[in-house]
Amino acid sequence: MKKNDVLMKIKSDIEELGNKAELVAVSKNHTYKEIEEVYDCGQKVFGENRVQEILEKFPEKLPEGMKLHLIGHLQTNKVSKVISKVNMIESVDSLKLAKKINDECKKNNTVMPILFEINTSGEESKTGYDEKTFFQELHKLMDLTNLDVRGFMTIGPLSDDEKKVRESFRQLVNIQLECRKLFPDQSFDTLSMGMSADYKIALEEGSTEIRVGTAIFGKRNYA
Numbered sequence: 136m137k138k139n140d141v142l143m144k145i146k147s148d149i150e151e152l153g154n155k156a157e158l159v160a161v162s163k164n165h166t167y168k169e170i171e172e173v174y175d176c177g178q179k180v181f182g183e184n185r186v187q188e189i190l191e192k193f194p195e196k197l198p199e200g201m202k203l204h205l206i207g208h209l210q211t212n213k214v215s216k217v218i219s220k221v222n223m224i225e226s227v228d229s230l231k232l233a234k235k236i237n238d239e240c241k242k243n244n245t246v247m248p249i250l251f252e253i254n255t256s257g258e259e260s261k262t263g264y265d266e267k268t269f270f271q272e273l274h275k276l277m278d279l280t281n282l283d284v285r286g287f288m289t290i291g292p293l294s295d296d297e298k299k300v301r302e303s304f305r306q307l308v309n310i311q312l313e314c315r316k317l318f319p320d321q322s323f324d325t326l327s328m329g330m331s332a333d334y335k336i337a338l339e340e341g342s343t344e345i346r347v348g349t350a351i352f353g354k355r356n357y358a
């Protein structure tokens with residue numbers, strides 16, 4: 136399928152499920168030329184998971200309206216390099232990292248929109264906070280004034296069992312509800328959940344942002 140048709144298909148899936156979710160086109164391991172092709176179809180937000188790749192691949196000044204979300208694990212020693220390059224960090228998964236981002240933003244007099252990444256699949260290989268640790272650190276996290284906490288991100292389990300996938304997304308919704316109770320002034324609106332294989336399930340469970348790579352760009356070549 137042509138890029139434009141794929142984007143239209145995903146957009147119509149979003150609408151069909153009665154949802155207003157934002158589409159993040161995950162462009163990791165694809166060239167800037169391929170990204171431009173998708174941008175030219177009207178797609179504005181792109182997701183990348185590695186700092187080095189962001190620094191090497193994108194021009195100093197992004198084209199009009201193009202936005203980058205960091206969706207991969209971030210090491211504290213790379214925070215200062217990436218902070219001015221991205222519009223959101225979706226993968227905040229420790230107090231140490233949150234503090235580092237907060238400190239760098241303070242220095243630059245900026246505020247960074249962030250999501251807390253939660254491991255809802257129980258798969259050890261997956262990154263993200265486990266729920267218990269997250270709630271233990273939550274009050275300290277919410278004290279960091281140069282972070283604009285928008286909500287949560289999760290990666291669903293790699294499974295054909297729809298029930299498991301659904302449960303994982305429901306766990307993220309429950310965490311959102313719990314946080315709203317604890318911090319009534321905060322809306323924690325963003326639920327970033329759903330990828331190429333499971334975005335329809337995620338939308339049904341209330342996702343407000345889907346991160347789609349393969350369905351848009353094709354298979355990634357890691358060679």
Ligand SMILES: *Cc1c(COP(=O)(O)O)cnc(C)c1O
Nearest residue numbers: 161184206330331346347348349
């Ligand atoms: C790679 C990646 C995606 C996109 O996955 P696809 O299966 O290619 O759609 C989404 N979220 C994160 C965090 C990723 O690393």
